[in-house]
Amino acid sequence: MSVGLRERKKLKTRNAIQKEAMRLFLAKGFDETTIEDIAEAVEISPSTFFNYFPSKEAVVFQDDLDPLIIAAFNAQPPQMNPIGALRLAMHEVFGRLPPEVNALTRERMALVISTPALRAATVNEFADLVDQIAQLIAHRAGRSPKDFAVRNLSGALLGVMISSYFSAAEDPDADLFAVIDKSMRHLEAGLPLDWANKKRR
Amino acid sequence: MSVGLRERKKLKTRNAIQKEAMRLFLAKGFDETTIEDIAEAVEISPSTFFNYFPSKEAVVFQDDLDPLIIAAFNAQPPQMNPIGALRLAMHEVFGRLPPEVNALTRERMALVISTPALRAATVNEFADLVDQIAQLIAHRAGRSPKDFAVRNLSGALLGVMISSYFSAAEDPDADLFAVIDKSMRHLEAGLPLDWANKKRR
DNA sequence: CTATAAACTTAGAGTTGCTATAACTATAAT
DNA sequence: ATTATAGTTATAGCAACTCTAAGTTTATAG
Numbered sequence: 482m483s484v485g486l487r488e489r490k491k492l493k494t495r496n497a498i499q500k501e502a503m504r505l506f507l508a509k510g511f512d513e514t515t516i517e518d519i520a521e522a523v524e525i526s527p528s529t530f531f532n533y534f535p536s537k538e539a540v541v542f543q544d545d546l547d548p549l550i551i552a553a554f555n556a557q558p559p560q561m562n563p564i565g566a567l568r569l570a571m572h573e574v575f576g577r578l579p580p581e582v583n584a585l586t587r588e589r590m591a592l593v594i595s596t597p598a599l600r601a602a603t604v605n606e607f608a609d610l611v612d613q614i615a616q617l618i619a620h621r622a623g624r625s626p627k628d629f630a631v632r633n634l635s636g637a638l639l640g641v642m643i644s645s646y647f648s649a650a651e652d653p654d655a656d657l658f659a660v661i662d663k664s665m666r667h668l669e670a671g672l673p674l675d676w677a678n679k680k681r682r
Numbered sequence: 683m684s685v686g687l688r689e690r691k692k693l694k695t696r697n698a699i700q701k702e703a704m705r706l707f708l709a710k711g712f713d714e715t716t717i718e719d720i721a722e723a724v725e726i727s728p729s730t731f732f733n734y735f736p737s738k739e740a741v742v743f744q745d746d747l748d749p750l751i752i753a754a755f756n757a758q759p760p761q762m763n764p765i766g767a768l769r770l771a772m773h774e775v776f777g778r779l780p781p782e783v784n785a786l787t788r789e790r791m792a793l794v795i796s797t798p799a800l801r802a803a804t805v806n807e808f809a810d811l812v813d814q815i816a817q818l819i820a821h822r823a824g825r826s827p828k829d830f831a832v833r834n835l836s837g838a839l840l841g842v843m844i845s846s847y848f849s850a851a852e853d854p855d856a857d858l859f860a861v862i863d864k865s866m867r868h869l870e871a872g873l874p875l876d877w878a879n880k881k882r883r
Numbered sequence: 884c885t886a887t888a889a890a891c892t893t894a895g896a897g898t899t900g901c902t903a904t905a906a907c908t909a910t911a912a913t
Numbered sequence: 914a915t916t917a918t919a920g921t922t923a924t925a926g927c928a929a930c931t932c933t934a935a936g937t938t939t940a941t942a943g
Contacts, residue, residue, distance in 0.1 A: 563875070597806070600805065600806070601802045601803060601805055601806060602802060603805070604801070604802060604804070604805040604844070605798075605801070605802060608844075608848065611845075618875075622875050624875070629849075629864070629865075629868070629877075630868060630873070630874065630875050630876070630877045631875065632845055632848075632849060633842055633845055633846075633865045633868045633869070633873065634873045634875065635845065636841040636842045636843075636844060636845020636846070636848075636865070637838040637841045637842050637845075637869060637873055638841065639841040639844065639845065640837040640838045640839065640840040640841015640842065640843075640844065641834055641837045641838050641841065642837075642841075643805070643809075643837060643840065643841065644812070644833055644834055644836065644837020644838075644840065645834075645837070647809060647833075647837075648830075648833060663830070664830075664834045664837070667830070667831060667834050668834070668838060668873075671872045672831070672834065672835045672838055672869075673831065674764070674819075674823050674825070674831050674832065674835065675831070676830075676831045
């Protein structure tokens with residue numbers, strides 16, 4: 482009972498939309514690319530686009546990394562503090578990414594950073610991720626995911642990530658992964674103002 | 683050479699737009715209120731609306747509290763740590779607000795919390811505020827506003843504020859000011875997971 | 884005070900993202 | 914083969930903007 486023709490076709494269309502959309506976004510810019518452009522490139526109708534993605538933004542944010550990060554987080558030693566565990570988890574996942582996925586991810590990040598509409602949408606994405614992380618932290622610490630301290634810590638994580646995005650946005654040469662890693666180390670250290678980049682790994 | 687008729691009229695129009703828009707938003711909801719509705723209520727043309735505000739969201743985010751908070755922040759004793767100083771500054775400003783302004787502010791927050799489009803726009807607003815805060819912190823600590831530690835700390839502040847917003851969104855009875863205050867105390871304490879609400883002010 | 888310049892408002896037309904509906908077509912199940 | 918179901922599409926429509934050109938009001942100068 483192999484996967485039906487129908488589903489294979491759907492997946493193909495979905496992938497095609499994403500690929501062509503990203504190509505156009507990177508070539509012309511997000512705002513300068515219309516749904517019609519995408520539909521035309523994929524040879525579907527604009528209506529069909531919305532059968533696959535609820536919005537133009539959604540195409541960009543579709544990624545499959547979250548489950549990997551979550552798994553890597555859970556694989557960290559249980560006595561490790563949550564921030565450090567998350568940091569290492571991200572480190573591992575991004576480090577192990579096949580080169581072309583890595584490249585696409587970076588291009589996507591660059592696109593998000595340079596597009597106001599996408600930056601705004603990032604919050605909601607991050608919020609979801611942070612929610613998931615809050616659950617993991619809660620589980621790890623034997624607390625409720627609604628626990629104030631857990632949520633607040635998650636919020637601070639969200640904040641330093643967003644801040645990293647903005648920092649990276651201003652310096653096109655910056656390596657976003659590296660910036661995020663650094664910001665998490667700083668948070669782990671209690672955010673001291675006189676923080677030099679010492680505690681290497 | 684009192685302020686010209688022109689400017690007085692402009693200010694009046696601006697205030698009228700904001701007042702009527704907020705009234706409609708609160709009565710019917712943000713998404714359910716069109717620019718046309720607002721224009722009609724203020725007796726201007728839809729075109730004119732965009733002369734005063736660049737977007738529907740902008741009407742909601744217009745507020746005059748930032749300068750007050752900044753002044754209060756700068757008035758804190760210089761040896762105080764930045765998070766504590768900001769916390770007290772907000773405490774003072776919100777505490778001293780005239781009742782009707784306070785009420786409007788709270789209504790506005792409730793509106794933002796319950797409207798996805800506005801939540802997304804919040805980031806950019808916060809980003810500005812955080813930028814300003816970063817400058818204050820930098821000045822206070824004798825560092826550059828682009829200093830990594832300064833920006834990261836500001837980002838964490840941003841994060842706990844957003845997180846507070848979301849928390850408050852889920853519990854309509856919650857007092858957002860109180861939640862923010864608490865989250866900043868927690869951040870100040872280094873975000874320990876076993877944090878009970880002890881260090882009362 | 885009048886002529887002219889500048890600021891402000893407006894109608895109107897167009898673009899784009901997105902929704903809803905109903906017809907059409909391709910695949911799957913019986 | 915027939916019917917049911919899923920997926921696609923054209924069409925129509927709404928609302929947030931944007932742009933332009935024209936009209937109106939206020940300010941300024943002679």
